[in-house]
Amino acid sequence: MDETLLQFIRHLRHHGLAISTAETLDAMRVVATIGYSDPSLLRDGLASCLAKTVEDHSHFEECFARFFQSQLGSKTDGHSSDAATNENPSSENQGDGAASGEGEGAGNGQGSGGSGSSQRDSATLNEVIRAAAEAELENIQYRTQRGVYRRKILNALNDEQTLNDIQKLLDAGDDEQAHLLEQARQHRLAMVKELIERQLLLNNDAAGKQLRDATLKDSSLSAMEHYHRERLPPLIRKLAKKMASRHRQRHKRARRGKLDLGKTLRRNMAYGGIPFHRFWKTTRKDKSEIFVLCDISGSVSAWSRVLLLFVEALSDVLPNTRSFVFCGQSIEVTDLFKQYPADEAMAIIQQRHGLGGSDYGLALNSFWNQIEDKLNRRSCVIILGDGRGNGGDTGIEALRSIYHRAKLVLWFNPESHYSWNTGDSEIRRYQSASHYVAECGSLRKLERLLDQLLSLLR
Incomplete structure (x- = not known):
């Protein structure tokens, strides 16, 4: 089994690429055929069986460059031909194959002392690679674990015995042999350190990304800085893609x-x-029609942007969706999402319609007038807003008309539940004309609500 290839596939999975067992076997056949000698050929060969979409290809290119930057930098022709011609490579031989190129790279960096040839460097690094595999170095996650894994690798390399041999040579007066043995040991320690740091960078990148995404999903949008809000669209598309795969026709x-x-x-x-x-x-074919009405005034506009991006990313699952926004009068923006990319469409919507305070009376009445002849028992209406109408008309009668005509009326409120019905909030009145009113104070909550909605629409 090619341990290096399996580590690379685990690295790809950590970065969000879905790779099946059959695709893993295909990748092994590719490596057995072309070997590791030509990085470009290896990259194209593995991409043909591991990357399925344009986005996957982009992630694959980044992961390949990061993972193999030291392993394929100075691959020897002699070893590459061995890796290519061996049809049933053992774990040890394949480990040597991956280590050989890295050993030379490390040797070039450490060989200024003139202690040996590239073959000796490769042999030394092969031992380090085997010891790292024995110590399960691929599981390292945090910088504080470096000392633990360093000790595990040194134990696997029998470093204590090497120190004892050096001391015996010194006691016997053979300073030259002791110096050579100590020099080889220091070279091995440098390789161990380099290997640990490289594996830590690989794992930290994936683990850090997962932690960052989890933090963004659980954080309130109102508490995010602009920099973090700009990171939401890719995360939203990722979540929508996963959700869509669960709710396909x-x-x-x-x-x-x-x-x-x-x-x-x-x-x-x-x-x-x-x-x-x-x-x-x-x-x-599900024929349910979705009508989305979003308040784009004040701080609620950020959540409206998230919901509209979510709905647009779910277009494959929710093809019959019409989107409306309002500060005052409700305005349909469905065509903008058809004409422009989602991010650009949202920028245009904010520029054209995002000024002013909320007027729920005018918004709900104009919304009812536009969709009255389209509503039926297959229709679902989603309204996102805080229900704060600044003391004006609530438009509750229009909402009740929608409630009696539609299959579902869902109200998503981005405010904390403890803030409902305080000040000028009219959310209690809107609750009487909605099938369900829910707090969507984080991206994770909004994802859960949309997931439940898709289950209801089956």
Whole structure:
């Protein structure tokens, strides 16, 4: 088993690439065929079976460059041909293959003392690589663990015995041999340190990204600085992609339609795979219409931006969606998302319609007038706002009309539940004309609400 390749695949998975067991086996066949001698050829070969989308290719390029920057920098031709021609490489041989190139890179950096050739450097680093694998160095996460893993690797290298041998040579007066042995030990220690630091950087990058995403998901948007808010769109698209994969259009059994190949093969295994019994499936298309109304005044506008980006990213799952925004009168912005990328469309919406205070009376009445003839028992209405109308008309009658006509009326309030019904908040009145009013004070809560909504619309 090629341990270096498996570490690289684990690195890709940590950075969000979904790689199956079958794709891992394909990657092993690629490496067995082309070897490690040509980095460009290896990158293209692995990308052909591990990266499936344009976004995956972008992440793959970054991960490949970071992971193999020291391993493939000065690969020897002799070892590369061995890696390419060995059809059933053992774990040890493949470990040597990955280590050989890195050993030379390390040797070039450490070889100024003239203690040995590149072959000796490679052999030394091969020992370090094996010891690191034995110490499970790939699990290191934090800088405070460096000393622990350094000691594990040195124990695997039998460093105590080396120190004893050096002391025996000194006691015997053989200072020259003791000096050479100490020089080789220091060279090995330098390789251990370099290997630990490189693995720590690889793991820290993925772990840090996961921690950063988790922090953004659990943080209130009102508490975020502008810098962190700009990092939300990629995270939103990632969450929407994961959510969409769970709520794709479903298939059901039918007497005609598309052949359900997997079920047909499974049910005919007893007949040697001959399809005596065939199974069909058809796609049941959800016809639910989604109407989204977002307040874009004040601090609520940031949450409206998040919701609209979410809805736009879920367009494959929610194709029949119309989006509206308001400060005063409700304005439909569905066409803007069709004409421009989501981020650019949101900037245009904020520039054109994002000025002024909230007027829920005018917003709900104009919203009802625009969708009255479109609402039916398959319609779902999502309203995002804090329900603070500055003491004006609440528009509750229009909301009640929507409530009686639609299948679902959901109100998402980004304010904390403890702030509801304080000051000029009218959220209690809106609760009486909504099927569900929920707090969406963080990205994680909003993700959970949309996930539940998609489950209801099945």
